[in-house]
Amino acid sequence: MFDEEHSADAVAASFAATPDPRLREILTALVRHAHAFVKDVGLTGEEWAAGIRFLTETGQHCDATRQEFILLSDVLGVSMLVETIGNRSVGGSTESTVEGPFHLVASPPRALGESIAVVADGEPCLVTGSVVDTGGRPVAGARIDVWQADADGFYDVQRPQTVPQQNLRGLFTADGDGRFWFRTIVPRFYPIPTDGPVGELLGATARHPYRAAHIHVEVSAPGVRTLTTHLFVDGSPYLDSDAVFGVKESLVRVFETTDDIALAERYQMPNPFRRVDFPIVVRPEGSSVGSG
Template sequence: MFDEERSADVVAESFAAAPDERVRRVMTSLVRHLHAFVKDVELTPEEWAAGIRFLTETGRQCDDVRQEFILLSDVLGVSMLVETLHYRAGGDGTESTVEGPFHLVASPPRALGDSIDLTGNGEPCLVTGQVRDPGGAAVPGARVDVWQADADGFYDVQRPGVVPHQNLRGLFTADDEGRFRFRTVVPRYYPIPTDGPVGRLLSATGRHPYRAAHIHVEVSAPGRRTLTTHVFVEGSPYLDSDAVFGVKESLVLPFALVDDPELAASHGLPNPFRHVDFPVTMLPQR
């Protein structure tokens, strides 16, 4: 029988016969925390109905390009927490961060040294790095998937017909020494989409929608744990207040100005240009 004091116990007991132990544990904990929250704030029927409307609107905002539920998870810090718990680097590996809502298309395979910039707008930049294991040995043939916002703070999927499809995206294969390199432009900080329920939530709570400037990097290799991470631009606004809590100190790197005409020409870049080196340490598969 239901009563206020034992509400969580009553509902949790209904999952006692769940055949999957993990499902049983997750649902039992979810119910206990949810009931504790409702009691803590003494949620009214009107507020609960408003919450259901909010979640319904969030679902309606999702399509093939935009995932508003990921955005909601991001701004609540849940995406970052789940990723951090799942990929505990423990000081040996490169730290992880959120994938974000814009990794929704397959990145086009590109050769090492290619440019992912298809428009020519923005400050030219060379990105280099080497993939290694915790012992320092190279991880040859690692797959390095990258995607980023442009110099105006937009992803290609946000401006279809204005910028080329798959602009600032690329899938690279590291060489025999685990090294990778590509040409791009320095990304700009940008606001997450604010024209939906998540944007209204930020406005209602007095929060800004901006992400610090970054390049997304996802690295995979046989026998290694896939790493989802970012390279953040040192000095970018919002490093200390990223809207999705994605910044970790170890991932903030200088995009140094290089004034070397010969080196620029060797990489097919105008002079001067920016350069960031991002070493990646992959952990073994669990």
């Protein structure tokens, strides 16, 4: 029988015959935490109805290029917590962070050194780096998927009528020594979308919607764990208050101004230009998670 004191026990018992033990564990814990939350805040019927309306509207704002539920998970810090627990740094491996809601368009394959800026407004920037495993061995042929906001703080999918699709996106293949390089522009900080339920939530809680300037980087290769991370611009606003809690100190880099005619000619850059190097260390597939 159901009563207030034993409500979670009654519902949890209904999952006792669930064949999948992990599903049973998750649902049981979810019910216990949810019931404890309701009791802790003394949730009213009107408040619960408002919560259901909020979740319904969140789902209604999802489409092929907009994932409001990911955005909600991001601003609540859940995305970062799940990512951090599942990808703790081991053996000096590069720290991970959230994929974000804008990795919904496939990045076009590009040759090493090619520019990802179809629309080149902004400060020219050269990104170089290398991919090695935790044993220091180069990961030849690693795939480096990158995407970023433009100089105005928008992704291509946010302005499909004025910006070419796949602008500031690229899929590169590292050389035999695990090295990669490409041309781009310095990204700008930007607000996450605020025209939906998540934006209303931020407004109601007096939180700003801004993300620190960054380039998304996803690295994959046979035999290593896929790494999703960011390359943050040192000095960007909001590094200490990123709206989705995505900043980790080890991922912040100086995008230095370089005045070097020979280097500019080598990489087909205007002179002077901004430059950043991002060495990446990935974990072998099947390596233990570790503790920090």
